[in-house]
Amino acid sequence: MNRAAEQSQENPLREGLTNRAVPQPCSIVIFGATGDLTHRKLLPALYNLAADGELPPAVTVIGFARRPKTDDEFRKEMEQSVKEFSRQAVRDEIWSNFAQSLFYHQSDFADESGFKTLADRLEKVDKERGTRGNRLFYFAVGPEEFEPILKHLKAAGLNKAPEGSWARVIVEKPFGRDLDSARELNRVISNSFSEEQTYRIDHFLGKETAQNILVLRFANAIFEPLWNTRYIDHVQITAAETLGVEGRGGYYETAGALRDMVQNHLLQLLCLVGMEAPSDLRADSIRDEKVKLVRCLRRMSPGEVAVDVVRGQYAEGAINGKPAAPYRKEERIAPDSKIETFVALRLNIDNWRWWDVPIYMRVGKRLPKSATEISVHFKKAPMVLFNKETNEANVLVIRIQPDEGISLRMQAKIPGSSFRIEPVKMDFHYGTTFGKASPEAYERLLLDAMSGDATLFARRDEVEEAWAFIDPIEKAWSAKKDAPELYFYPAGTWGPEQADELLARDGRAWRRL
Numbered sequence: 001m002n003r004a005a006e007q008s009q010e011n012p013l014r015e016g017l018t019n020r021a022v023p024q025p026c027s028i029v030i031f032g033a034t035g036d037l038t039h040r041k042l043l044p045a046l047y048n049l050a051a052d053g054e055l056p057p058a059v060t061v062i063g064f065a066r067r068p069k070t071d072d073e074f075r076k077e078m079e080q081s082v083k084e085f086s087r088q089a090v091r092d093e094i095w096s097n098f099a100q101s102l103f104y105h106q107s108d109f110a111d112e113s114g115f116k117t118l119a120d121r122l123e124k125v126d127k128e129r130g131t132r133g134n135r136l137f138y139f140a141v142g143p144e145e146f147e148p149i150l151k152h153l154k155a156a157g158l159n160k161a162p163e164g165s166w167a168r169v170i171v172e173k174p175f176g177r178d179l180d181s182a183r184e185l186n187r188v189i190s191n192s193f194s195e196e197q198t199y200r201i202d203h204f205l206g207k208e209t210a211q212n213i214l215v216l217r218f219a220n221a222i223f224e225p226l227w228n229t230r231y232i233d234h235v236q237i238t239a240a241e242t243l244g245v246e247g248r249g250g251y252y253e254t255a256g257a258l259r260d261m262v263q264n265h266l267l268q269l270l271c272l273v274g275m276e277a278p279s280d281l282r283a284d285s286i287r288d289e290k291v292k293l294v295r296c297l298r299r300m301s302p303g304e305v306a307v308d309v310v311r312g313q314y315a316e317g318a319i320n321g322k323p324a325a326p327y328r329k330e331e332r333i334a335p336d337s338k339i340e341t342f343v344a345l346r347l348n349i350d351n352w353r354w355w356d357v358p359i360y361m362r363v364g365k366r367l368p369k370s371a372t373e374i375s376v377h378f379k380k381a382p383m384v385l386f387n388k389e390t391n392e393a394n395v396l397v398i399r400i401q402p403d404e405g406i407s408l409r410m411q412a413k414i415p416g417s418s419f420r421i422e423p424v425k426m427d428f429h430y431g432t433t434f435g436k437a438s439p440e441a442y443e444r445l446l447l448d449a450m451s452g453d454a455t456l457f458a459r460r461d462e463v464e465e466a467w468a469f470i471d472p473i474e475k476a477w478s479a480k481k482d483a484p485e486l487y488f489y490p491a492g493t494w495g496p497e498q499a500d501e502l503l504a505r506d507g508r509a510w511r512r513l
């Protein structure tokens with residue numbers, strides 16, 4: 001037995017990300033089974049898991065929604081969606097097998113009797129398909145539906161699993177729209193399910209390269225000694241999308257880029273980059289360290305918000321040569337909307353490691369390119385020996401998507417008789433190194449929920465602390481309701497020029513993606 005296996009036997013708690021627990025047979029009940037998320041993400045993820053042999057054969061999916069539909073109709077609809085959105089091509093023999101595990105349950109979320117019949121149905125599924133009383137309830141619905149569903153699940157006794165089995169709930173974002181509503185949502189959930197049963201999804205945590213950040217930092221000896229204010233000049237995190245709001249105007253008008261992407265996805269990435277090493281890989285050890293980092297984020301005063309946060313909204317423009325309409329002309333968007341589709345901010349982490357290291361974040365829709373990356377910019381070498389003009393800092397880039405990988409920019413001598421220097425790149429690409437496409441985030445996260453591993457899900461305190469950082473920014477904006485600063489940028493550009501000034505002011509520039 002190797003040392004790692006011995007250690008894991010000595011201490012079974014040293015598992016988490018290293019030895020993933022095995023997914024268990026269960027029924028997955030999806031509330032909102034006819035919605036976009038189910039079509040685009042959940043069913044394709046489950047199909048891919050089945051196709052890769054990762055899904056226990058007994059796993060049974062019950063779509064729960066209002067519209068009347070037979071099991072067969074549900075299966076046909078799902079087949080269309082999976083064909084459209086699946087990562088791998090759909091193979092008939094795998095699909096027909098998988099389709100046998102799909103069922104439809106028609107009920108209103110407010111109708112208590114629909115949950116009683118659901119309980120009967122689940123018992124039957126346990127007997128017929130061997131799901132062993134394990135239940136995973138997936139809330140693919142808006143937060144306004146949470147309360148009735150939770151109440152009825154509890155009334156039907158479905159929040160508790162039979163002896164020796166489990167009941168868990170997966171909750172999708174938006175997880176509140178400010179600290180108060182997030183607390184309220186947590187309170188409502190905790191009336192029916194304990195924290196251990198609650199899995200708050202942040203799909204960025206399921207992305208392969210996001211998971212690799214901890215490995216990069218803590219399984220390599222060379223980075224960690226440099227990972228602090230002494231050697232790091234600043235950090236940039238960019239999440240750029242070419243897409244606009246894509247028919248989600250109703251939701252987006254109540255959110256905006258700060259709530260939609262920064263409060264959750266970008267702060268989660270920052271936690272992975274900035275946290276201290278956990279004492280082991282248990283879910284709570286990792287989450288304890290993440291929450292400590294969010295607590296250290298310096299809360300901004302209204303004056304700082306005005307200087308350190310830039311809001312933008314896309315105007316008419318073009319993406320890859322195709323004309324793109326302005327945000328205000330998109331479906332279900334107010335013609336005078338002041339919602340931001342772009343935000344750039346400069347933030348500070350008040351702890352020893354990150355003192356005086358600015359973190360710049362930007363996220364936007366209708367930018368020239370879809371790409372998410374984190375770049376760690378090191379301090380420059382003392383250029384006493386070489387030409388100062390060519391002095392470029394080392395930059396470590398973690399590409400979250402696309403072309404997942406990690407690269408390190410460093411200086412090299414140009415071959416020849418003179419000592420001319422040029423930056424070169426050491427580059428690692430997941431695709432070419434491991435020779436296969438990474439699974440979709442939802443595949444990993446669904447498997448983890450079936451295995452009882454909450455490492456890649458957000459804990460209650462993490463979510464609340466993140467809102468405690470975001471709230472002062474939103475409040476500073478809404479205090480200026482008639483004239484919150486909003487800069488327009490043509491679709492297909494990198495946001496308003498004020499975002500560039502945010503860095504230029506500090507003598508820095510955004511990395512070109």
Ligand code: BG6
Nearest residue numbers: 173203241243260261265372401
């Ligand atoms: C979602 C946001 O959480 O993440 C969307 O609501 C955004 O607005 C999406 O487009 C981006 O995720 P991904 O995985 O496509 O980068």
